[in-house]
Amino acid sequence: xxxxxxxxxxxxxRRTAVRDVLASLVVFLVALPLCVGVALASGVPxxxxxxxxxxxxxxxxxxxxxxLQVSGPAAGLTVLVYQAVDDFGLATxxxxxxxxxxxxxxxxxxxVGRWFRAISVAVVQGMxxxxxxxxxxxxxxxxxxxxxxxxxxGKIAGLPRLAVTVVTDPGAATAFLVGxxxxxxxxxxxxxxxxxxxxPGPLAAVALATAAAVLLDLxxxxxxxxxxxxxxxxxxxxxxxxLADLAVIGTVLAFTVIASAESLFSAAAVDRMHNGPRTxxxxxxxxxxxxxxxxxxxxxxxxxxxxxxxxxxxxxxARTRLSRVLHGLWLLLFAALLPQVIGVIPLAALAGxxxxxxxxxxxxxxxxxxxxxxxxEAAVLVATAVAVVVTDLFQGVVAGLLLAVVKTAWETSxxxxxxxxxxxGRRVVSLGxxxxxxxxPSIMERLEELSREREVELDLSGxxxxxxxxxxxxxxxxxxxxxxxxxxxxxxxxxxxxxxxRTGGGGAGG
Numbered sequence: 001x002x003x004x005x006x007x008x009x010x011x012x013x014r015r016t017a018v019r020d021v022l023a024s025l026v027v028f029l030v031a032l033p034l035c036v037g038v039a040l041a042s043g044v045p046x047x048x049x050x051x052x053x054x055x056x057x058x059x060x061x062x063x064x065x066x067x068l069q070v071s072g073p074a075a076g077l078t079v080l081v082y083q084a085v086d087d088f089g090l091a092t093x094x095x096x097x098x099x100x101x102x103x104x105x106x107x108x109x110x111x112v113g114r115w116f117r118a119i120s121v122a123v124v125q126g127m128x129x130x131x132x133x134x135x136x137x138x139x140x141x142x143x144x145x146x147x148x149x150x151x152x153x154g155k156i157a158g159l160p161r162l163a164v165t166v167v168t169d170p171g172a173a174t175a176f177l178v179g180x181x182x183x184x185x186x187x188x189x190x191x192x193x194x195x196x197x198x199x200p201g202p203l204a205a206v207a208l209a210t211a212a213a214v215l216l217d218l219x220x221x222x223x224x225x226x227x228x229x230x231x232x233x234x235x236x237x238x239x240x241x242x243l244a245d246l247a248v249i250g251t252v253l254a255f256t257v258i259a260s261a262e263s264l265f266s267a268a269a270v271d272r273m274h275n276g277p278r279t280x281x282x283x284x285x286x287x288x289x290x291x292x293x294x295x296x297x298x299x300x301x302x303x304x305x306x307x308x309x310x311x312x313x314x315x316x317x318a319r320t321r322l323s324r325v326l327h328g329l330w331l332l333l334f335a336a337l338l339p340q341v342i343g344v345i346p347l348a349a350l351a352g353x354x355x356x357x358x359x360x361x362x363x364x365x366x367x368x369x370x371x372x373x374x375x376x377e378a379a380v381l382v383a384t385a386v387a388v389v390v391t392d393l394f395q396g397v398v399a400g401l402l403l404a405v406v407k408t409a410w411e412t413s414x415x416x417x418x419x420x421x422x423x424x425g426r427r428v429v430s431l432g433x434x435x436x437x438x439x440x441p442s443i444m445e446r447l448e449e450l451s452r453e454r455e456v457e458l459d460l461s462g463x464x465x466x467x468x469x470x471x472x473x474x475x476x477x478x479x480x481x482x483x484x485x486x487x488x489x490x491x492x493x494x495x496x497x498x499x500x501x502r503t504g505g506g507g508a509g510g
Contacts, residue, residue, distance in 0.1 A: 020318050020323040024324070024330065026312055027309050027313045030312045031072055031309050031327060032331065033202045033206045034049075034306075034353065035052065035072060036345065037049075037353045038077075039073060040142075040350055041082070041142075042082050044081070044090060044301060046223050047226065047227065047228050047335065047339075049300075050228065051228070052073040052295050052301040052302070053072040053331045055303065056328060057326070057327045057329065059291055060290065060303070061324035061325035062321065062325060063287035064280065064287065065284030066267045068270055068274060068323075069270045071303045071304065072303055073306075074306050075357045075358065075361065076127075077258065077259060077301075078354075079134045081093065081302065082138075083392055084096055088248060090233070091233065091299075093301075094233065094235035094239060094295075094297065095240045095296065096248060096252055097301070098292070098296025099252045101294075101295070101302075103252065104256055104288055105290060107285055107289070108285035109286060113283075114282065123400040126380060126383065126396075127385075127400065128363065130386070130396055132357075134389055135361070136359060137155040137389075138155060139352075140351075142350075142354075143179030144162060144169075144172040144175050144179070145172060145175040145220060145221045145347065145348060146162055152389045174220060175221065175347075178220055178352075179346075181352070182205045182209045182348070182353060183355055185208065186352070186353065186356040189201035189204065205349065205352065210345050210346060218346070220346045220347070221346065222346060223345045225339050225340065225342050228339065233299035234299050235297075235299060250394060251394070263285070263305040267279040270310045270314060288304065380404050383399070383400060384399065410438055413435075413436035413439050415435055416432040416433050416462075417443070419450060426456075429456055431460055432463060435463055435465065435470040444477065447477060460474075
């Protein structure tokens with residue numbers, strides 16, 4: 001599909017402006033329940049999610065990078081934020097987000113943004129799957145207004161007790177029905193006739209659940225509201241001083257890597273949805289970092305580019321940055337003028353929205369083809385997801401990256417061993433491909449088996465790579481065999497002498 005001429009940053013005509021205004025309303029309606037729900041799932045006041053959404057619209061929306069993707073609090077960071085708040089306190093969260101934003105800006109200015117595209121897709125999908133599982137595990141308890149056990153293993157172990165509570169406790173059963181009804185409505189929403197889907201699914205589901213709770217006076221927990229300005233808490237000197245702690249530094253790095261990767265992967269996905277200008281990755285990384293700098297200074301949640309809001313923006317017909325800027329303005333007006341509306345929303349309804357969002361993070365459709373054609377990638381995906389659930393987000397992603405590197409090293413260290421029989425009882429053993437330490441056991445076992453009773457010529461001319469470990473092992477094996485066997489081993493070295501600098505005839509060197 002040919003690219004259309006690049007549109008200006010803001011509408012150049014009235015028709016485009018109208019489309020962008022209408023698209024901004026759609027994005028606002030999608031973002032509102034998600035901002036509140038992500039904040040509560042992260043263990044912070046609901047207003048802080050709105051602050052991050054406002055900054056994502058009014059600040060990041062104005063900056064260059066990607067013209068149509070929308071930024072705000074993301075479900076993919078709820079696990080990491082919850083852990084940070086639990087470990088270091090809400091006061092330190094702003095300092096962590098601020099430091100991560102500063103690091104993002106530096107990385108963008110150093111033109112590192114494009115390198116985030118080199119992260120294994122299987123690791124990213126595994127990370128998102130693990131995050132989705134953790135979100136679902138936690139929000140199942142919120143569906144029933146029940147306290148959550150600590151840790152993912154504790155949440156899994158507590159599921160039978162939660163089921164008993166839902167069955168035996170009328171209050172928990174009521175809340176669970178509200179949350180489950182929200183999930184069911186979200187699942188059915190795309191299948192309803194278009195005329196009934198005027199509102200985005202998350203907003204419609206939360207609105208209907210809230211209306212039912214209010215009209216029926218249901219005994220369910222509601223969102224606690226303290227006001228936008230009251231929720232803003234800039235980090236003080238004590239919180240900034242904690243940035244010297246090693247554990248806090250690790251969290252800052254985790255925020256930086258995961259938020260940047262999620263934003264830039266989202267940008268790549270959004271670019272496939274439209275035929276306008278492509279994302280400038282380094283500028284987008286600077287924009288995301290600037291937004292996180294401001295969010296950290298306000299003590300709010302970290303932000304990333306969010307695929308749900310971004311796809312809604314594109315599908316609503318947005319053409320310029322105006323739509324995402326205006327969505328931030330609508331969030332600001334709502335939080336300033338109608339904060340009491342948030343206070344009537346049932347927590348179970350927002351939990352239902354997040355359960356649905358968590359399930360959508362799991363790459364179920366992608367896993368089946370991987371199992372058929374790329375089992376190594378599927379193993380990396382599953383292992384990363386399990387590691388995220390069992391340990392934490394940072395350790396799980398590091399484990400996934402290490403596994404992906406090992407898998408790639410194993411696949412690229414392909415070695416072939418061919419045997420040719422010559423007259424006079426001689427045997428030529430030819431090695432080809434990449435001889436690395438990963439294949440060393442199989443190489444040595446094969447050579448020892450072939451050279452027990454016959455003279456062997458070891459042909460290394462077909463090797464494209466011979467690492468240090470293999471070189472030393474082959475040299476030692478030749479020396480040992482020439483001293484222990486009745487017939488010597490001779491070596492035909494690689495074209496570029498990689499076997500100790502010796503060329504020619506026999507003995508240990510060749």
